[in-house]
Structure formats: C-alpha cells, structure tokens
Amino acid sequence: MMKNKKYSWLSPTLAIIFGFLLWELIAFLVKKPIIPSPSLVIYSLCTKYAAKVGLCLLASLGRVFAGVALAALGGIICAMAAVFSDKMEKTIYPIIYLLHPIPKIALLPVVLLLFGLGESPKIFLIFLICFFQFALSARDAMKAVPESNRVVFKSFGSSNLQEMWHLFLPASIPALLGGLRLSLGTAFSILFFTETFGTQIGMGAFILDAWMRVSYVEMYGGIIVLAVAGGSIFGFTDIIQKHYTHE
Amino acid sequence: MLSLTNVSFTYPNSSLPVLQNISFEVSGVCAVLGPSGCGKSTMIKLCAGILTPDAGNVLLYGKPINPKEINVGLIPQDGGLLPWLTVEENTALGQKIKHQNNKAKVSQVLERLGILALKDCYPGQISGGQKQRVTVARALCMDPSLLLMDEPFSALDANTREEAQDFLREITKHNYNITTLIVTHSVEEAAVLGTNILVMKKGRIIKILKNPLKGYNEPRRQNCFYELCDSLRCTMKDKQDVI
Numbered sequence: 171m172m173k174n175k176k177y178s179w180l181s182p183t184l185a186i187i188f189g190f191l192l193w194e195l196i197a198f199l200v201k202k203p204i205i206p207s208p209s210l211v212i213y214s215l216c217t218k219y220a221a222k223v224g225l226c227l228l229a230s231l232g233r234v235f236a237g238v239a240l241a242a243l244g245g246i247i248c249a250m251a252a253v254f255s256d257k258m259e260k261t262i263y264p265i266i267y268l269l270h271p272i273p274k275i276a277l278l279p280v281v282l283l284l285f286g287l288g289e290s291p292k293i294f295l296i297f298l299i300c301f302f303q304f305a306l307s308a309r310d311a312m313k314a315v316p317e318s319n320r321v322v323f324k325s326f327g328s329s330n331l332q333e334m335w336h337l338f339l340p341a342s343i344p345a346l347l348g349g350l351r352l353s354l355g356t357a358f359s360i361l362f363f364t365e366t367f368g369t370q371i372g373m374g375a376f377i378l379d380a381w382m383r384v385s386y387v388e389m390y391g392g393i394i395v396l397a398v399a400g401g402s403i404f405g406f407t408d409i410i411q412k413h414y415t416h417e
Numbered sequence: 418m419l420s421l422t423n424v425s426f427t428y429p430n431s432s433l434p435v436l437q438n439i440s441f442e443v444s445g446v447c448a449v450l451g452p453s454g455c456g457k458s459t460m461i462k463l464c465a466g467i468l469t470p471d472a473g474n475v476l477l478y479g480k481p482i483n484p485k486e487i488n489v490g491l492i493p494q495d496g497g498l499l500p501w502l503t504v505e506e507n508t509a510l511g512q513k514i515k516h517q518n519n520k521a522k523v524s525q526v527l528e529r530l531g532i533l534a535l536k537d538c539y540p541g542q543i544s545g546g547q548k549q550r551v552t553v554a555r556a557l558c559m560d561p562s563l564l565l566m567d568e569p570f571s572a573l574d575a576n577t578r579e580e581a582q583d584f585l586r587e588i589t590k591h592n593y594n595i596t597t598l599i600v601t602h603s604v605e606e607a608a609v610l611g612t613n614i615l616v617m618k619k620g621r622i623i624k625i626l627k628n629p630l631k632g633y634n635e636p637r638r639q640n641c642f643y644e645l646c647d648s649l650r651c652t653m654k655d656k657q658d659v660i
Contacts, residue, residue, distance in 0.1 A: 318493035324467040326514040326559070327485035336513065340501050414501060 206387045208394075215391035223395050226376040230365065231399060233289065233372070234357060237296025241353075242346060244297070245304025249342065250334055253312045263309070270302040275360055287368030295364055296357045303349040311345030312338045343414055347407045358400050373399075418444045419464065419563060419596045424473035426459055435459045437620045439473070446589045446597040448611025448628075450604065450649060456620040457600040458494070461567045464598060465491050477563055477596065488515075490556025490595075492566040496548050498540040504551050505536035511559040526554045530588075546577040553588065564589075564597040570606065579637075582609050604649045609636050616652050624652050 190208045197207040215223065248266070252259035274295060285291035315338060323333050365374025373396050380388035420442040427434045435456040451457050462468040463475050466482035466489065475482055482489065488511070498507050509523045527533040530550045535543055540551070549569065556564055569585075570578045586609065589597055599610050607614050612631045616624040629645060630636040 316495060316497065318495050318497035319499065321462065321465075321467060321493050322491060322497040322510070322555075323514065325465045325484050325489045325491035325565070326511045327483070328514045332514055336510075337499070340499070343501075 203384075203386050206390060208390075211387050211390040211394065214387045215394065219388060219391065223373075223376060223392060226371050226373050226392075227395055227399055229371040230361060230373040230396075233292045233361060234296055234354075234403075236289075237293045237357065238300050238350065238354075240293070240297045241300035241304050242350075244301050245306075245308050245346070245349070246339065246342070248305040249308035249312050250338060252309045253338055254330055254334075259309075263305075266302055266305050270306070274298045274356075275363065278360075278363060282364075282367060292361060292364040292369075292372075295360050299357045299360055300350070300353040303353040304346060307345040307349035308342045311342040315341045344411055347411050351404060351407055354400065354403060358396065362396075418442065418478055419447075419598065420474075420476050420479075421460075421464075422474045422476075424460075424463065424470045424475060426456075426463060426468065426470050428459075434471075435620050436463070436470075439620075439622055441615060441622060441625055443598070443613050443615070444596050445612045446599065446610060447613045447615055448607035449598060449600045449615045449617060450602070450607040450611075450653070451617030452602055452653065455617045457602075457617060458567050460617075461491070461565045461598065461600055464563065465489050465565055482563070487563070488559040488561045490559055490561035490564045492552045492556055492564075492569045494568045494571060496540075496552040496569075496572075498548060498551060498555075500540050502539070503536065504532060504538050504540070504543070504554075507540065507551055508536075508554045508558050510555055515559070523554075523558055526558045530554050530557075530584075544577075545573050546581055549573065549577075549581050550584070553585070557588070561595060564595050566597070566599045568601055569599070571602075578606075582606060585610060604646045604653070605637075607649065608642055608645045614649065616649065618653065 193205075193208045197205045248262050251262060277298065278291075278295065281291045281295055285294060319337055319341075320333065323337055328336075361372075362374040362377070365372035366378045369375040373392055377389055377392040377396070380386075380392060421439050424436055424439040425434055426436040436459055439460065449457050449460065459468065463470055464482065466475075466484045477487065480487075490511075499510070502510070505523060505527065508527060509520070512519060512523070524533060524536075527536055530553060532547060532550050532554065535547060535551075540548055543551070552569070566585075570581045573581055585599075589595070589610075599606075601607050601610075608628065608630060611628050614624075614626050614628055615622055616626075629641050630639055633639050636642055
C-alpha cells in the first residue's frame with residue numbers, strides 16, 4: 171500500500187511522456203507547420219515568450235478565480251436558504267432549474283452588450299457557468315447531512331449560524347469541489363471565447379493572436395499552458411478533497 | 418430528576434399523535450423500552466429541549482429544559498460524529514458551540530474513556546466500539562445534567578455491544594448525579610442498563626418497573642435476568658391497557 175502511494179506520480183508522468191512522444195512522432199511524420207514538434211513548442215515557450223504568456227495566464231486565472239469565488243458564495247447562500255427554509259427553496263430553486271439548462275455561451279452577446287468589453291462580462295459568464303452547479307450540489311449535500319448531526323448541535327443549544335458554519339458548510343465542501351471540477355472545463359472554454367473579444371491580456375487573446383499571425387509554435391505553447399493550468403487546478407481540488415476526507 | 422407530565426406530541430405534517438399523555442418521573446438511569454415507531458426517539462428530542470410538547474411539561478429538577486441554559490448530553494442512534502473532525506475535536510464540539518475552551522477537560526474525559534491515544538484520529542479511522550466511546554466522551558465533556566441516549570449500541574455487533582453496555586454501566590455508576598435516559602428496543606439492553614425500566618407502545622407508557630438486577634455487577638449471569646427479559650417481552654407483546 172505504502173509502495174503504491176509512494177509511486178503514485180509515476181503513472182501520470184509516464185502517460186504525459188507517452189503523449190509528448192506520440193505528438194513528436196506525428197509532427198515528424200506530417201512535417202507541416204500546423205503540427206510543430208512539442209520540443210520546439212516548449213523550447214520557444216521557455217526562451218521567447220515566457221513572460222508574456224505568464225502575464226496572460228495570471229490575467230485569465232484571476233478572472234476564473236473571481237468568477238468561481240462569486241459563484242461559490244452565491245451557490246452556498248442559496249443552498250443554506252434552502253436548508254433553513256422550505257419557502258425559500260420553493261422560491262429559488264424552480265428558477266435555478268429553469269435557468270440551469272440554458273447554454274451559457276448563448277448569453278455571450280447579451281452579456282457583452284450589457285457589461286461592455288471590460289473584466290465584468292468575463293467574470294460574470296464564469297459566475298453563471300459555475301453558480302448553478304454550486305447551488306445544486308451544495309443544496310443536495312446540505313440536505314444529505316444526517317438528522318443525527320443536527321440533533322447533536324441542537325442539544326448543545328446551537329444557533330442556526332453555528333449550524334451553518336460548523337455543520338452545513340463543512341459537509342458541503344466535497345460536493346462543492348465536485349461541482350467545481352464539473353464546471354471548470356466549461357468555464358475555461360467560455361473564458362477562451364470571451365477573451366477573444368476586445369482583450370489585450372489573457373490566454374484566449376494570446377492564442378487567437380498567435381493563430382492570426384500563423385505562429386503555430388506560439389499558439390501551441392499557449393494551449394499547453396492553458397492545459398497545464400486547468401490540470402493543476404483539477405489536481406489541487408483532488409488534493410484538497412483527499413486531505414478533507416482523509417482518504 | 419426528570420419529570421414528564423401529561424406530555425403529548427404530534428409532528429406538524431401529521432395528524433397522528435406520536436406521544437399521548439405521557440407521565441413519569443425518573444432519576445438515575447432509566448431504560449425506555451419499546452418497538453420501533455413507538456415514539457421513543459421523539460421523547461428523547463422532547464427531553465433534550467429540541468422539540469416542544471403540544472401539551473404537558475418536560476422538567477429537569479423542576480425547570481423547563483433549554484439546551485442553551487443547561488448542559489444536555491445527547492447520543493443519537495448513529496453517534497452523529499462529524500467525519501471531518503478528529504476524535505479530540507468531536508469531543509470538544511459542545512464546548513465550541515457554547516464558546517468554552519477547556520482542553521484539559523477534553524483530555525481528561527478521553528483518558529477516562531481509554532481513547533486518549535486516538536485523539537488525532539478521524540471517525541473513519543476507528544472501530545465502531547471506539548466511535549461509541551467518542552460519542553459518550555462528547556456528551557460527558559460538557560458535564561451534563563441530563564444524558565440522553567437513543568439506541569446507542571444498535572449498530573454494534575453482539576460482542577462489542579456487550580462491552581459497550583458494561584462500559585456504560587461503569588460510567589453511569591460513577592455519575593450518580595446525571596439523570597440518564599437510554600432508549601432501546603433491546604430487552605436485554607434495558608435489563609442490563611436501566612435502574613428503572615419504562616415500557617412504551619404506540620406512543621404510550623404501558624409499564625414502569627424497578628429493575629431487580631440493580632446493584633448486581635454481572636446482571637447477565639443472574640437467574641432473574643432471563644425472567645426479567647421474558648417478562649419484558651411478554652409486556653411488549655401484551656395488548657393490555659396503558660397506565
């Protein structure tokens with residue numbers, strides 16, 4: 171068991187190395203600029219435009235974190251309202267059920283017209299994508315808290331606020347992390363789209379700009395950075411969940 | 418001294434009363450015996466001050482029970498331990514809610530119950546019997562005036578359950594001042610643990626008796642243990658009138 175845990179990094183590392191070798195082989199066989207070799211992409215990324223891509227990545231991650239944080243806050247507030255009041259649940263959740271299935275990308279033109287081309291439409295769209303997922307998964311997790319836990323809290327004379335803080339919020343963390351994982355992929359895709367409109371700094375703008383200049387090496391560099399950033403966030407949520415659930 | 422006087426209770430979304438005109442007065446350890454659905458758990462919640470009776474009074478030493486004012490130790494059926502807290506943090510939960518901080522008391526209770534070595538473990542990492550001790554520790558940590566247990570050993574296997582019962586007898590023996598109410602559907606458990614036994618059926622009390630095994634160190638080995646168990650079983654099956 172200990173041996174397995176010690177070498178748990180080995181399988182994903184080998185998979186990544188295999189992926190890069192496969193890409194290298196395809197690039198060698200195709201011999202076209204549209205598929206540059208990964209070694210060239212990574213070399214150029216590290217030597218030529220690391221600073222620029224770093225700045226773009228920071229800007230994009232800032233937008234993602236702001237949108238996700240607002241969505242988590244909104245989702246938790248809705249879930250808590252639903253747990254403590256049936257009336258609130260019956261008022262809020264039918265609206266969430268109606269709005270959740272709407273593809274959020276369809277709202278992009280409306281959001282751009284309403285909020286302009288600044289930071290707010292990008293953050294708002296990420297908020298929209300993650301909020302419904304958070305509101306639903308947090309509500310379900312809080313409703314699944316065993317009655318016995320609540321009874322123990324009440325027997326100690328707890329207030330609703332103490333129950334929220336010490337019971338319902340911690341109980342919903344694994345579900346919130348699950349919701350985050352589900353919505354993060356879509357959030358990154360939408361971020362890419364929004365950053366292609368009137369944006370100077372951002373991974374979407376960086377990749378689109380490289381594409382327009384037919385700089386495929388740079389474009390692939392941006393894609394790799396975006397993939398690594400997304401993968402790292404997924405890995406980070408896994409680490410938090412493992413630490414939290416003591417697996 | 419815990420006293421219930423003409424207590425009745427019906428849940429808001431139901432027309433059927435769960436408890437009907439319950440009256441009794443107990444001190445020491447009282448075992449409440451009855452089949453599932455007879456209103457035992459509701460009675461525990463009423464005694465803990467979590468529910469308010471529709472009629473009648475629930476008093477502890479003559480005063481209404483308010484969990485914000487007095488210390489009530491409640492052990493629910495599944496223990497109610499929080500999986501994200503360590504044994505030590507679970508034990509100190511009552512202190513946290515009541516804005517107290519007495520780490521020495523937590524350590525003292527854990528040591529007394531023989532689980533101090535597990536203080537940094539999480540509930541998912543310890544056995545069923547150990548979890549049961551943690552729930553008792555959590556309740557005792559607050560120096561409760563009233564200890565309420567809702568089928569505390571129902572999830573344990575037969576051997577662990579007997580060990581847990583003996584352990585609880587030991588604990589209650591040294592805490593005379595704590596009025597303890599143990600709800601169970603197990604006749605043997607009621608016979609081993611209760612100094613008084615109260616038999617319930619369909620929301621009513623059908624019998625209250627003093628346990629003849631009170632004072633014996635090994636009640637299961639006494640001849641009258643089986644007689645008492647048979648008698649209690651017959652009472653539960655009887656269609657006799659309520660008292």
